[in-house]
Amino acid sequence: MRSTSLLKLLSLILLPGLPAVTTAQLSDSDAFLEERAVMVETQIEARGVKDARVLDSMKEVPRHLFISESLWPLAYSDRPLSISNDQTISQPYIVALMTELLQPEEHHVVLEIGTGSGYQAAVLSKLVDRVYTIEIVPELGRSAESILDRLGYDNVTVRVGDGYQGWPEEAPFDRIIVTAAPEEIPQKLVEQLKPGGRMILPVGPQWWGQDLLILEKDGEGNVKTTQSLPVRFVPMIRGNVFQ
Ligand code: SAH
Numbered sequence: 510m511r512s513t514s515l516l517k518l519l520s521l522i523l524l525p526g527l528p529a530v531t532t533a534q535l536s537d538s539d540a541f542l543e544e545r546a547v548m549v550e551t552q553i554e555a556r557g558v559k560d561a562r563v564l565d566s567m568k569e570v571p572r573h574l575f576i577s578e579s580l581w582p583l584a585y586s587d588r589p590l591s592i593s594n595d596q597t598i599s600q601p602y603i604v605a606l607m608t609e610l611l612q613p614e615e616h617h618v619v620l621e622i623g624t625g626s627g628y629q630a631a632v633l634s635k636l637v638d639r640v641y642t643i644e645i646v647p648e649l650g651r652s653a654e655s656i657l658d659r660l661g662y663d664n665v666t667v668r669v670g671d672g673y674q675g676w677p678e679e680a681p682f683d684r685i686i687v688t689a690a691p692e693e694i695p696q697k698l699v700e701q702l703k704p705g706g707r708m709i710l711p712v713g714p715q716w717w718g719q720d721l722l723i724l725e726k727d728g729e730g731n732v733k734t735t736q737s738l739p740v741r742f743v744p745m746i747r748g749n750v751f752q
Contacts, residue, residue, distance in 0.1 A: 541573055544585040548572075552587045553605040560609045566635040567605050572598075575626035575656060594646045596743055598626045599688065603740065605632075610709045610723055610737060611684050613637045620679070620701065622672030622710075622745070623688035627653030630665045633686070640665040641679050643672035645746050673747055675701040682706065690719045690742040694734070704728045711742040 549567050558564065573584035576598060580590050589597040599607075608629075613619065617637040621630055624644035630653070633640050642665060644650035650669035657665050668676065672687070673695050680701035687698070687710035694712055702708055706726050713719030721737040 541571060541585065545569075545572070548585040548587075548601055549605075552600075552602050556602055556606075558602070558605045558609050562613075562636055563605055563608045563632075566608070566632045567601065569635065570628065570631045571660070572601065572628055574660065575628040575631070575653075592626045592649065593652075594649055596625050596646065596649060598628050599742075604629055606737075607686055607688075607709050607721070608632055608636070610707075610721075611686055612707060613684060617683035618679070619684040619686065620676055620682040620698075621686045621688065622675075622698070623743075624650055624653045624667055625688065627657045627662075627665075627667070629686070629688055630667075631657060631660065631662050634662045634665045637684070638664065641668070641676050641682075642666070643668050643670055643676060645669070645671055671746075671748060673697065673745060677701065684708070685710070687711065687745070688742065689745040690715075690740075691745040694722070694724065695745075699724065699726070699732060702726050704730055709737075711740045715744040716741060 545568050549564050553567060554564060573581045576584060576590055576592060583590060587600060589600045592598055613633060613636040615638060618639045619633055619637050621640060621642040624630060624642040630640050630642045644653060647669045650667055654667040675697045681703040682701055683703055683706050685698055685702055685708040690711040690713055692714060698708060704726055705728055708724040711719045711721050719740050719742060721740045723735045723737055725733050
């Protein structure tokens, strides 16, 4: 057995359902270049996302490498996909929209809650100075950290923990993006946002009736929220239930 196949077999045994990417596949990611370009044009630009930096990042990040190989044929389709532990990687359009709404700038330090596969963090890493991302499911956090590391996204730091509390040691943040839905806006996250900062987050009951909110903090610390569109995200889990 070639060592890459052995590695793949081992990772399948150790991490069922998680991406089992071999070194050969990492360098073969351009096999999907054309599919990514079509995804960006037909699903993302067609729905009105215009930020050229966001579109470029979505064209570059190999989404298929963040999901299990059995789902690669669907990697660039217009839908969310399952990752392990009953979690999902968002529909590409939602990733692009939330990234555009965040208004990322090159010098920004960004906090993401809900690392999941690591895909959103990878898209952001090309647009900002540094990304801190928190995942509550240890298996997902470790898998995302490993793929981000292997793909060279070295301005991303992953922590396993409860994102509801934010990441006080690295606060304040220029931008915060939340990719699991809390029932109310987490006040700790508002506190960890810089004056002049923006947070994009889905808020609402489990599975239905959630709204994507844009929260802006002005120079004096006053907060304004605007509703963007109805969304359906996995619920934000409260407390360190996995530790
Ligand atoms: N951004 C991800 C998709 C997120 S799915 C991607 O690009 O793939 C939502 C993720 O939030 C899940 O992985 C879930 O385990 C995680 N999550 C739920 N509650 C959380 C919490 N309190 N803190 C951190 N992560 C949480």
